[in-house]
Structure formats: structure tokens, C-alpha cells
Amino acid sequence: MTRKSDPARSNIRDVAARAGVSAATVSRVLGGVYPVSQQTRARVVRAVRELNYVADARAKAIAGVGTPTLAFVLEDITGPSFALMAYGVEREAARNGHLCLVCGTEGDVRQETEFVEMMRAQRAAAVILVGGTADTPEYRERTRRMADLLASVGSRLVLCGRPPLDAGAPVTVIEYDNESGAHALVAHVLAQGHSRVLFLGGRPDHTTAQGRERGYVSAHRARGVDVDPDLVLHGDFTRDSGHRLMRRALADGLDFTAVVAATDMVAAGALTALHEAGLKVPDDVSLAGYDDIPYARDLYPALTTVHVPYEELGRVAVRTALGRAPGASDEHLLLGTHVVVRDSVKPPKDMR
Amino acid sequence: MTRKSDPARSNIRDVAARAGVSAATVSRVLGGVYPVSQQTRARVVRAVRELNYVADARAKAIAGVGTPTLAFVLEDITGPSFALMAYGVEREAARNGHLCLVCGTEGDVRQETEFVEMMRAQRAAAVILVGGTADTPEYRERTRRMADLLASVGSRLVLCGRPPLDAGAPVTVIEYDNESGAHALVAHVLAQGHSRVLFLGGRPDHTTAQGRERGYVSAHRARGVDVDPDLVLHGDFTRDSGHRLMRRALADGLDFTAVVAATDMVAAGALTALHEAGLKVPDDVSLAGYDDIPYARDLYPALTTVHVPYEELGRVAVRTALGRAPGASDEHLLLGTHVVVRDSVKPPKDMR
DNA sequence: CTGAAAGCGCTAACAT
DNA sequence: ATGTTAGCGCTTTCAG
Numbered sequence: 218m219t220r221k222s223d224p225a226r227s228n229i230r231d232v233a234a235r236a237g238v239s240a241a242t243v244s245r246v247l248g249g250v251y252p253v254s255q256q257t258r259a260r261v262v263r264a265v266r267e268l269n270y271v272a273d274a275r276a277k278a279i280a281g282v283g284t285p286t287l288a289f290v291l292e293d294i295t296g297p298s299f300a301l302m303a304y305g306v307e308r309e310a311a312r313n314g315h316l317c318l319v320c321g322t323e324g325d326v327r328q329e330t331e332f333v334e335m336m337r338a339q340r341a342a343a344v345i346l347v348g349g350t351a352d353t354p355e356y357r358e359r360t361r362r363m364a365d366l367l368a369s370v371g372s373r374l375v376l377c378g379r380p381p382l383d384a385g386a387p388v389t390v391i392e393y394d395n396e397s398g399a400h401a402l403v404a405h406v407l408a409q410g411h412s413r414v415l416f417l418g419g420r421p422d423h424t425t426a427q428g429r430e431r432g433y434v435s436a437h438r439a440r441g442v443d444v445d446p447d448l449v450l451h452g453d454f455t456r457d458s459g460h461r462l463m464r465r466a467l468a469d470g471l472d473f474t475a476v477v478a479a480t481d482m483v484a485a486g487a488l489t490a491l492h493e494a495g496l497k498v499p500d501d502v503s504l505a506g507y508d509d510i511p512y513a514r515d516l517y518p519a520l521t522t523v524h525v526p527y528e529e530l531g532r533v534a535v536r537t538a539l540g541r542a543p544g545a546s547d548e549h550l551l552l553g554t555h556v557v558v559r560d561s562v563k564p565p566k567d568m569r
Numbered sequence: 570m571t572r573k574s575d576p577a578r579s580n581i582r583d584v585a586a587r588a589g590v591s592a593a594t595v596s597r598v599l600g601g602v603y604p605v606s607q608q609t610r611a612r613v614v615r616a617v618r619e620l621n622y623v624a625d626a627r628a629k630a631i632a633g634v635g636t637p638t639l640a641f642v643l644e645d646i647t648g649p650s651f652a653l654m655a656y657g658v659e660r661e662a663a664r665n666g667h668l669c670l671v672c673g674t675e676g677d678v679r680q681e682t683e684f685v686e687m688m689r690a691q692r693a694a695a696v697i698l699v700g701g702t703a704d705t706p707e708y709r710e711r712t713r714r715m716a717d718l719l720a721s722v723g724s725r726l727v728l729c730g731r732p733p734l735d736a737g738a739p740v741t742v743i744e745y746d747n748e749s750g751a752h753a754l755v756a757h758v759l760a761q762g763h764s765r766v767l768f769l770g771g772r773p774d775h776t777t778a779q780g781r782e783r784g785y786v787s788a789h790r791a792r793g794v795d796v797d798p799d800l801v802l803h804g805d806f807t808r809d810s811g812h813r814l815m816r817r818a819l820a821d822g823l824d825f826t827a828v829v830a831a832t833d834m835v836a837a838g839a840l841t842a843l844h845e846a847g848l849k850v851p852d853d854v855s856l857a858g859y860d861d862i863p864y865a866r867d868l869y870p871a872l873t874t875v876h877v878p879y880e881e882l883g884r885v886a887v888r889t890a891l892g893r894a895p896g897a898s899d900e901h902l903l904l905g906t907h908v909v910v911r912d913s914v915k916p917p918k919d920m921r
Numbered sequence: 922c923t924g925a926a927a928g929c930g931c932t933a934a935c936a937t
Numbered sequence: 938a939t940g941t942t943a944g945c946g947c948t949t950t951c952a953g
Contacts, residue, residue, distance in 0.1 A: 226721070226722055227724060228923080228945090228946055228947085229946065229947060229948095230946080239889045239923070240922085240946090240947080241923070241924060241925080241926095241927075241948080242922085242923060242924075243787070244947065244948055244949085245922095245923085245948090245949095247943080248948080251922095252922065253805060253922070253923085254922060254923090257923080269717075269718055271686065271689050271690045271722070272946080272947065273631065273690065273945090273946055274687070274690040274692070275630040275631050275635065275692065275945095275946085275947095276627075276631045276929090276945075276946035276948090277628040277690075277692070277946085277948080278627040278929095278946060278947095279625065279627050279628045279631065279929050279930060279931085279946085279947080280928085280929055280946080280947045280948045281929070281947095281948070281949090282947085282948070283627065284687065284690075284691075288947070293656065294646070294652055294655055294656050294659065295652050295656045295863075296651060297652075300646055300647050300649075300652045303646055303648060303671075304646050304673065306643065307646065307671055307672070307673050311672070311673065311680075316669065316672075316687065317671055317672070318668055318669065318670055318671075319655075319659055319669055319670075319671050320659070320663070320668075320669070321656065321659050321660060321663065326664075334623065335626070335636065335668070337623050337624040338623045338624060338625065338629075338636075339625070339626045339636075339668070340625060340627065348739060348933090350943085351788070364622055367576070369621050370623070371578060372579055377607075389758050424679060426953045427740070451934075456863070456867060477931045478939095485864065485867040486867070488867065488869070489866070489867055489869075489871070493870055509648075511808070511868075512837065512864045515808060515837040515840065515841055515868065516836070516867065516868070516869070516870040517841075517844055517866075517868070517946090519841070524882070525819045535829070543892055579931090580930055581930065581931060581932095582929085582930080590940085591938075591939065592930090592931080592932090592940090593932080593933085593939075593940065593941080593942095594939060595930055596931065596933085597938095597939085600932080603938095604938060605939085606938060606940065608950075609938080610940080612932070624930080625930055625931070627929095627931095628929075628930035628931045628932090628945090629931060629932080630931095630943085631929095631930090631931080631945045631946060631947085632930080632932045632933085632945055633931095633932070633933090633945070634931085634932070638942095651948090680931085718927085722927095817944085841944075845935090877953045900926045
């Protein structure tokens with residue numbers, strides 16, 4: 218028995234039949250600009266309406282005229298900075314008539330690899346991978362392979378805030394400048410007169426965390442103040458990590474007058490711990506964050522932090538991805554950041 | 570000239586040729602379970618690897634074996650509660666082997682309609698529409714039409730936190746209980762001894778806002794305290810709205826000892842305004858929010874609010890959507906909420 | 922201006 | 938176990 222399709226779903230031939238024309242004609246009137254007589258066009262349009270017909274986008278795709286698709290692969294869309302990027306990506310994709318697929322990986326390499334392979338099968342125009350990771354040989358190899366595979370089907374890999382690959386890989390990498398952002402921020406804190414500033418960092422092998430930590434160190438060096446290794450703590454980029462680290466620092470009786478957190482979320486956790494300990498910010502201790510997530514200014518006190526143009530990052534990612542030839546070799550963009558001064562950093566007590 | 574495809578992209582026939590078998594055989598070994606001799610299988614697998622072949626998912630789709638897709642349409646993925654739902658939707662979609670398309674509408678009806686039509690063309694398994702709106706006849710009509718159109722291609726519309734349609738529409742609607750959540754919250758506030766509680770509401774025609782406002786009113790009624798109409802203000806669900814409304818209330822010299830905001834974002838804005846005015850929460854005035862977004866507990870003081878199971882909402886949405894027959898008529902789920910007591914609500918001064 | 926037919930890349934029924 | 942042949946739903950030559 219020939220697989221007769223569901224009577225509800227009408228296809229181009231149903232429309233053609235109802236309009237008394239050929240499928241080719243229907244395709245033409247729907248296509249837009251091909252010359253068709255008023256008569257026929259009207260009949261076809263009518264049939265289309267009566268049948269509520271829409272051409273199957275997948276069929277169009279394989280015939281070469283589909284809606285292009287873009288994929289956005291990230292760890293967890295719930296993080297405010299990721300959400301901002303997702304927003305940028307989606308908006309820019311829509312602006313360019315692209316559909317936008319999202320995939321969460323929970324930081325799991327297997328899921329990431331599987332998703333990318335699916336996107337390759339989907340013939341996605343580009344796959345945007347976001348979020349820092351450890352920059353290991355394994356990472357480079359695996360990612361290089363994904364880039365090549367994607368390129369082989371005419372797609373393109375975009376790395377956003379991820380370590381770049383070896384030269385020649387068919388990828389676009391877009392980063393924001395973690396090191397100089399952190400440098401500027403810490404310089405600001407030091408300039409207020411602090412000399413013992415606690416750093417609440419991320420995973421030691423995570424490139425984003427590393428960049429920010431380098432900025433912390435270089436700012437000290439630039440000002441000629443030593444960094445006390447005891448003052449740099451490691452955790453991850455979550456609120457809970459900030460909370461835990463801060464409590465521990467307090468319990469350990471660490472000596473500091475300011476704290477710089479690797480992300481605003483970490484700062485939020487730290488702030489709560491500080492409050493719990495009965496410490497006032499910025500009167501007793503200054504606090505700064507990083508990312509400038511929307512909630513930063515609603516913390517109390519409003520958080521001094523580094524603004525990262527996440528939404529723009531997302532937009533740029535799709536723009537350059539779509540602008541590039543698929544097989545083109547690597548390209549590297551670095552977006553700037555700037556510190557935004559709010560109320561959480563003040564000179565230390567003994568300087569007032 | 571026959572449209573010879575890009576030599577880089579290899580198709581099933583290239584693989585077949587290289588392995589010295591027919592396309593059908595390749596399809597079979599890739600398909601998995603169909604009997605193929607070890608010999609052939611090995612050769613095919615080899616050819617596949619050498620060519621980095623992946624079957625075109627769109628072609629598979631029209632042949633009837635594609636990866637199903639799910640669409641998530643929302644106003645702005647940047648809002649924390651939306652992000653949470655998006656997370657739930659994406660995770661549950663992935664768990665079920667579905668791809669997840671997201672579309673932002675910026676609250677624009679035109680964009681929404683266009684997206685839904687695109688999804689119909691994509692033959693998405695389901696389209697999940699989220700976020701309250703005004704429940705007008707226009708809304709019902711337009712949405713009913715979308716539901717019918719979707720149903721006509723075997724897809725299904727899911728309304729999440731949106732006003733339900735008239736009976737018989739092929740939709741699934743999943744709501745969270747705004748009214749009783751607000752009722753419980755306001756009852757809690759009143760129970761602390763407050764009798765003049767300011768309500769920072771949303772758009773008067775917005776169903777979510779209405780539900781929460783009804784809860785505010787009914788809680789008063791239940792306790793036999795009159796609501797002063799001057800104490801219910803309208804804005805929208807943003808942080809800025811909360812800030813503005815709160816400032817105005819203060820400037821106008823409104824008399825109240827507690828404020829209940831229609832969302833946590835509104836509460837965050839209000840809290841900032843309160844701080845700016847030198848008022849202490851909860852010592853001078855109590856404050857409560859709604860939604861229990863992740864940042865609620867990092868506000869200072871930690872915000873008493875109503876927990877809405879947003880992630881679960883997303884998961885339930887896809888589960889029921891996928892579980893339902895496409896043309897099935899309406900179904901209505903109501904998810905419960907509960908108040909989470911933190912530090913921002915205390916008895917009023919004169920009660921201590 | 923319109924239709925017949927070939928093709929896009931894949932799968933499945935039908936033969937061997 | 939494998940190849941041949943129809944499809945799937947659409948677009949686009951190629952002929953009129």
C-alpha cells in the first residue's frame with residue numbers, strides 16, 4: 218500500500234488540483250515574482266486559503282530554498298549573561314530571517330558533541346558555542362574536529378568567549394577582554410586606597426577565570442603592590458560559590474579591606490555572606506563584581522562592576538558568522554569592556 | 570546543466586559509490602537494525618567515516634524519519650522567569666530527542682503570528698507560547714486561529730501562563746495560580762499586622778497582573794480589611810516600573826507600612842527606591858515580591874515572595890504537548906505556588 | 922503563461 | 938542480504 222499522507226495535511230498537489238493548475242504553477246505564485254496571470258494567481262491564492270496551505274519548510278530546504286537555521290549551544294540558559302547573549306543571538310538571527318535553535322549542554326562534553334553533530338545534520342548555517350572552558354589539548358582537538366566537520370557541510374563554528382584554536386581552523390572566535398577588564402576594575406579598587414583585596418575566582422583551569430585573575434594580578438603589579446597568594450580563592454562562577462568562599466574567608470580571619478569577585482553572581486553570594494556576618498558594604502568592606510548583569514544595580518549597595526556587552530556579543534557572533542564564507546579560515550574579534558562605578562567600592566576605613 | 574551539488578557535501582550516493590553498494594544499503598546500516606552482513610557494514614561504515622558523512626536531517630524529515638522539533642515563543646528570554654521556563658522546555662525537549670527552536674517576539678503580535686506560521690511550515694511538533702497578555706476578543710480569535718492552523722498540520726499549540734481559549738479549541742493551557750499565590754502572600758503580610766499595604770501592580774489588562782491583583786483584594790476581604798483604592802498602583806512587570814511607582818508613592822506621601830510587588834523585578838526596583846529614600850526594609854516598611862526568581866534571595870534583605878515553578882512549567886508544557894494527540898481538544902492544567910518567607914516582611918513598627 | 926518531468930537527499934516497499 | 942524502484946513535498950529546468 219502506498220503511504221497515503223494524512224488527509225488533513227494538504228500538499229502542493231492538493232492545492233494545484235483544487236485550483237485546477239499544475240503544482241509548478243502553485244509553486245510559482247507562492248514563490249512570488251515569477252510571471253503568472255491574474256486569473257490563475259487568484260485561483261491559486263484562493264485554493265491556498267481554503268486549504269490553509271503552507272509549504273513544508275523542510276521540503277523547501279532540500280530543494281534549496283529553505284529558511285536557514287542557526288544554532289546556539291550553551292551550558293545553561295538560566296545564567297543572566299548567557300541569557301543576554303541568547304537574546305542577542307536570537308534577535309539578530311530573526312533580523313536576518315534565520316531560525317534559532319538552542320541547546321543546553323549542562324557543561325557536558327558528550328552532549329555538546331552530540332548537539333553539534335545534530336546541527337551538522339540539520340545543515341545549520343552556523344553553530345555558536347559559548348562559555349569559557351579549560352584550554353586543554355583535548356579541547357583544541359575536539360573543537361578543531363567539530364569546526365572541520367561543520368565546515369565540510371558548509372556550516373561554520375563560532376566560538377564565543379571560548380579559547381581560540383590553532384591557526385588555520387575554520388572558526389570565528391569572539392572574545393571579550395577579561396584581562397583588561399579585570400585590570401581596570403582592580404586598578405580602580407587599588408586607587409581607592411585598598412591594598413589587601415580578596416579575589417573570589419573561578420575554576421583555575423577555566424580560561425575566563427584565568428583572564429580575570431591575570432587582570433587582578435597585573436593591576437597589582439602595575440601599582441607596585443604585592444599580591445598575597447592567600448588572598449586569591451578559587452571556586453566557580455555561581456552565587457553559591459561566592460557565598461561559600463566569602464564565609465570561609467571570614468571564618469579564616471583573612472585580612473582584607475576589599476573583595477573583587479570573578480562574576481556578579483559570585484559577588485551576590487559574597488554580599489549575602491557579608492551581610493550575614495554583620496559587615497557593611499562599602500563601609501566595612503568594599504565589593505566589586507564582573508559582568509554587569511541587570512541585577513547588579515539592584516543589589517544593595519549597587520554593585521561596582523565591569524560591563525561586558527553580552528547582547529552585542531551575541532549579535533556580533535551571528536553577524537560575522539553569516540558574513541563569512543563557510544570554509545574561511547580563522548578570524549578573531551576582541552570586544553572591549555569598561556568598569557561601571559556604583560556604590561559598593563569606597564576607600565578603606567583608615568583612609569577616610 | 571544539472572545542478573551538481575557542492576563536491577564538499579557528500580550525500581548518501583557518494584557513500585554508496587565509495588563503499589561499492591547501493592544507497593539503500595547505506596541507509597540500512599545507518600538506520601541501525603536492518604540485517605546487513607558484517608562485510609558490507611564494515612565497508613559502509615568506513616566510507617561514511619572517510620567522507621565525514623551525516624545524513625541530511627531535512628531530507629530524512631520529509632521522508633518521515635526526522636528529528637522532531639519544538640518551538641518556544643516568548644517575549645524576551647532575558648527575563649529571569651522566562652529564562653527558567655526556557656531552560657525547562659529545552660531540557661525536556663532534549664530528553665525526548667526533540668530540537669528546540671526559540672523565538673522572541675518583543676511582545677509584538679505581528680512577530681508572534683509570523684513565527685507561529687513559520688513553525689507551522691517547519692511542521693514543529695508543538696508550539697509553546699508563554700507570557701500573560703490582555704484577554705481580549707481579538708486575542709482569543711487570533712489565538713484560536715493559530716491553534717486551528719497548527720492542528721491542521723498535526724502540530725499543537727500550548728499556552729503557558731496565557732489566558733485560555735473558548736472550549737473546544739485544540740490547545741493545551743498550563744497556568745500557575747496567580748490569584749491564590751497572591752492571596753496567600755498578602756494574607757501572610759496582613760497576618761503580620763499590616764493593614765495598609767501598597768500594591769505595585771502590572772498592566773491593568775494583563776491577565777497575570779489581574780490574577781495577582783485579585784489575590785491581593787481577596788486576601789483583604791478574607792481578613793475583613795478594606796482595600797484603599799489609592800494603594801493599588803499600575804505599571805508593568807519591569808524593575809524600572811517598580812522603581813518609578815515606589816518613588817511616586819513616596820513622593821505622594823501615601824500611607825502604608827508594607828508593599829507587595831506584582832513581580833520580584835518590580836520589588837527589586839521598589840527596594841532600590843526605598844533605599845534611596847533612606848527607608849529600611851523591613852524595619853521601616855515591609856516588602857514582598859512574586860515569582861521567586863533566583864536573585865530574590867540575594868536582595869538585601871532577602872525577599873519574601875511566592876515561588877512559581879517556572880522550570881517545571883516548561884517541562885510540563887513539553888510533556889503534555891508531546892503526550893497529546895494533535896487534534897485533541899482543550900486541556901487545562903493549573904500549577905500550584907507557595908509563599909517563601911524570607912527576611913523582607915516583618916510586623917509593622919507599632920506592633921513590635 | 923503554463924505543464925511535464927527531473928531532481929534535491931533520503932527511506933521503505935518490493936523484488937531477488 | 939542486497940539492489941531497484943517508488944515515493945516524501947517542493948523547485949526548477951525544459952518545452953510549448
